Amino acid sequence: MNTIVKFIIIASLLSLQFSCTDLEENLRGEITNDISIEGISTGGSGGSADALSGAFSQLRSTGSAGHFGYYSVQELPSDEMVIGAKGGDWYDGGVLVEMHKHTYTPTNGIIGSAWNGTYAAINTCNELLAGDLDINQKAQTRALRAYFYWRLMDSYGNVKIITEPGSDAPQVSRAEVFAFVESELLEALGIPAVSADMDLTESPLGQDNNPYRINRYGAMGILAKVYLNAEVYTGVAAYDKAALAASFIIDSGVYTLCGDGCKVPNLGKRPSVDSDPDELEGYAAVFAPNNEGNPEHIFVIEYDEVSAGGMFFAMMSLHYSSQFTWNFDSQPWNGYATLEEFYNSYEDGDKRKKANFIVGPQLDFGGSAVLDYASDDGDPVLNYTPFINELEPNSLREAGARPGKFSYKQFGRANMDNDYPIVRLGDVYLIRAEAMARMTGDWSQALPDVNIIRARAGVSAYSSITPEEFLAERGREMFQESSRRTDLIRFDKYNDPWWEKPASDPHVNIFPIPFDQLQASNGTLTQNPGY
């Protein structure tokens, strides 16, 4: 009997040791609510810790300087960048060829990825705005969100404007998105409109010079870009406002062009290669791995190989064997290159030609030739040629000048250090030049600002200029800054034929709404015309 009692007691105790219908799920290894940590020191240039980290970090996660995101959709359909299919390599189901030939369709994964990245960024901004922010933080986040909506509107035209996390909203026209972007930026700036006598003394945006955040000059710079393209977006031009916004920045005197004497040590120098300069000066310094704090930077995306990854230009562009030139810790992928015609648009004395491209026979760290055992021409020495034999199927492995504007440093990692400009003074000069010319219908109005840029590049001043020459000049200056597609559309050149690309229909000037998102939207999204 005693044993039975024991048995019952034991059995009862055992069944009590777990709670018998409790199904609570405690995710002990995961973060399930929004937290923010301020004041973590991760080295670098300092700056102030704030609650906006998550939102601004989205500038990186949207692929602004990586493959298969925003950078790719802006660069690959333009006439400045291409990825040739090298046999089977880099064919990737034809999505890259389609980007080049403007035959992209709604299922193109790059177009889908850029859409997803941008909306994820908007969601982060919306979550932040739903919480407690001070007036400056709120204005910055709204300006940042407006910038992301500008990207969406510029790329896809007709999109949903979501301003609260977890809510849905109808798809609206490109003009309506334009109006939203404009009003958000104006409200962030604290002014009713951009005008000659606008007063920013009450602006919630500050004047402090932290280019990783948005101050009033950064917001004004975004607004200038938006106004410059207003006619494309809405049919109504706003060049006067673009010019005023650009002048506001230039006239403030806060920023200066990085010219002679503006220099940084050359982190890419090979000690045994004498032709490598010790320092990078002027234009080259604006984009160097150690470019933080450059006087030309107004609003930039911070990249850092440790704490702010996401820039992969070395991997994306360089040939496998170029690893030995810069002693990278990873092997590059041999993808992005420049079209020959675009490369040839630079005259030889143009400092930007040397800064922007890598061409010719390649030497390694010790000064010996870099070898490619699978070289197409039988000569194992790696030699980048501006000439590209064909787009597909057998583009040569060494073909194409490689982008090097965001220059590479010795012992670099796959993640690079160079900060990436969204608004910089050189761009602002060219915005004002073009806006003045278009506003007046007189392209000579562009000359003063254009010649400032040309002087910095070490080329002679223009005495007169045509729209075509202006576009070429802007192309040379803005190479690799995700600007070319928008510029070509504004100049009505995007549909022209060029190398390995036939003329394209104007419906391709906005991308298709990604197929899987269209499917997932249950009919709340309508496809753009022509797709």
Added chain:
Amino acid sequence: MFVEDPSGDAPDNKIIHQILKSRMKKLFTLTFMVLAMTLIYATSIYAQRTISGIVTDDSGEGLIGANVLEKGTTNGTITDLDGSYSLTVADGATLVFSFTGYTNQEIAVGNSDVVNIQLDAGELLDEVVVIGYGTQSEKEITSSVVKIENKDFNQGPISDPSQLLQGKVAGLQVYNRGGDPNGSSVIRLRGISTVGANAQPLVVVDGIIGASLDNVDPNDIENINVLKDGSAAAIYGSRGSSGVIIVTTKSGANKDGRVQLNYSGQIASGTPVNGIKVMTAPEFVAAGGTDLGSATDWIDEVTRTSLTNNHSISASGGSGVTSYRVSANIRNVEGILLNSGFNQFNTRINFSTRALNDKLRINFNSSFTNKDQELGFQEALRYAVIYNPTAPIFGDASPYPFNSEQFGGYFETLGLFDSFNPVSLIKQNSNRGNRKEFNYTANLNYSITDNFSANFRIAQQNNKFDNKKYYATTSLFRGGATSPIRKGQAELYNGNSSFDLYELYGTYTDSYGSTDLTLTGGYSYQQENFDDQFFSIGDFPNNDLDFLNAIENAQDLLNAGLIGANSNASPDSKIIAFFGRANVTINNGLFVNASVRYEGSSKLGEGNKWGIFPAFGIGADLTRYLNLDNVDQLKVRLGYGVTGALPAQNGLSQEGRALVYDGANGGASTTLTRAANPDLRWEQKRETNFGIEFAQDRFSATLDLYNRDIQDFILLRTVDIAEFGVDKRVENAGSLNTKGYEVALNYDVLNTDKVRYNTGLVFSGYSTTLNEYVIDAEMRANLGSPGQNATSMIRIKEGDEIGVIWGPVFNGVLEDGSPDLADVNGDGQLVVGQDKALDENVDFARLGSGIPDIELGWSNQISIGDWSINAFFRGAFGHSLINTFRAFYEPQLSTQSSYNYMNTALREEGLTTARFSSLYVEKADFIKLDNFTIGRSFDLKNSNSFESLQLSITAQNPFVITNYTGTDPEPSLVDGRDVLSPGIDRRTNYFATRSFTLGVNLKF
């Protein structure tokens, strides 16, 4: 029936749930108290006696494992190696003796304490089958259950017990493509049972639900029962949704103090069956490949003739009411790839005894496994296929100036994407793992009355596993040999998982006239936990130390951002269930089974956590009702069952976030990584099964037909990112229907005193259709790098069957070396862009199906005197495989002339562009002689020390007949974890092995 609030009105549902919950709680407490009181009351009343005896066959030999049951109760035992048994029964009890292939006999216990009985080889097969929470006689089963005895298992060096069943059970698919000794098989019952949940059947080892087969020594297994359909598995709830495999290990036999020892050992030798044909050095040079001056057979260099040995010893015995069996197994397995294999030590103890006047039966089982794994690198096989055959192994034979020292003396072809010297890769780096698994189960069964017993079970499984990798400073492959700054990498991973089970159930049996009734009811609590940690660090000075044990030397410690670390811990993942079942037998000819399970899971959304899952079955023995001369058995049965299924991941109903750092600004905040889905509800499987069992004379046959609907299947799907903030969310996304058939035939061709020949054939087929999906159609399964990203090969579409390979049709080679693709729809326009795959006018076609039409197993057992011959053939027909090796490496890419080319019979001369098309989709029909064994047994009864000896020689995989040009034509049912993308032979597969085994079995 599935109870949930159709309006999705959460608060109401919650109230109902709470009421139910509190009622359940009360009911449970009440049941328990009643149970306990009856227990106290019952013990002293009934007079008891112990009956013993020997059960023999018609020749007088003892029958091992015959069932002895006290009629009308659950009290029973099985006979030991001599056929002897001992059972304590009530006065006036009737004993029921049964054994496979023999007629049951019932003997009323008279005054004698000894009951010896001889069973006749019967016409009617009647056998006890293990079902959830109990056993049933085979004829009472109303669902599709197959029992496989250990004598029918596949022979040879089998390290994964699931392979014992390969081809033996109609509808059970067991595929271990290539046969990596450290890999585990993909097991499927009746194809796709779920999309987002666990598709492997539930394994129950000695009552431990969800046990791992990895730590069961095949020698320890007594039999395996496979519950195939929903009505059988329903009692196990969601975890049985993909079918149930019940493994019973051998138990001890009371030998009155004498110990029975058994030894069995095997030595096996394996060689690679190289199905991948590549170019030799001269062929490669002739084809225009870059000549590096040597000639190397890379596949030969990274493979070997493997040697495997395996020793098991067991001892069993006991006295009185106590019996035990202990066993130990040492297994030393080499893979055919260099540095792959494992060393395993496994022990198991089964102990049973009785207490409290023999009313309380106590069973205790425990096992421990330690497995040291040499995981090697399967990548070596892949690079051996594509590495330039003119490349030398060592750098000193390089045609170019080459710094051998940098690469540990090995040669490397620099400047290539995805190309590594396979010999250097496999020899310089190490990849080792260890698994330790400890399981135990304690089962207390108390017979409260003759009709009512209570059962309490505690089981625990604990797993520890680790993986240590070291990439040498001189290894180009992940070691960073070319990096001037960071060479060498050590990776350390370890994890723990545990599973706790507490169950309490009661069984009541009674008879009313000609009607027998068994009622079962109980409570089950299951909790799973998991945690793991990962740590990687690199940049070592050289290869002098074993840096896995000296990570403090890593230069990464000085260099920010290069140390990798990760850790995870699961929530307490719980399943709680209340269940009940009734089994009714009328006139010993009509059988009715019904069960219901009320089950809750911590993984689902609040308000959707609980579900009710019923099952019902009816069967009739028609020989009792129809006048069928010569027919020994004709049984029809019909079963219907609903089971729930759960996703593998935790936390799906809650939001997930990741911390992001903002560079030098020094702040961090979170971004959304997973949108919460509080509406996530049970995926349900409703299955109807109809079966006929027929036996006449020497022939028997079983036919099963089934229809399976999977509703609300759980899948990660694309959602509107504008609304949800992320573009993917796990949701209830659609429904699938599977229809299938299974046939098992058996015939005694010869049955004389000297010669016996039995042959059996099982075959089955099914087809699965996507009935509903959140979107109309979708392309899945990306081909990959180099150059064939954004190349999806599988199409799923509403209304279509699963497994459709979808792509352009190859017509020939164009002059520029690119493929000439067919204008399939003949509209004069060639639309073959991957991103147009789903367009109306696309020139794509159905290139094959990844799922076979018919799978079959054909066994032949011949015995001539002391000799036995066992030949088992297995085949599958109608499926295709995408040969990805060929898709990448058979076209002669001028730009990649430093890789080797595939050189199969299907190679197209002049093709210089790699682009996915029908050219790489191959029919993979095959039939293989899976297993061929010749054995001889010796009776050593006259010897002093031995009882018997058996010797055998087994050939595994001696030949395969197939047109498939890859390594292994077996179906590929799953791509990674994606069950909707079958039919892809990836480049990561191990090579198939052919082996020969010498086996010894010795009884002392």
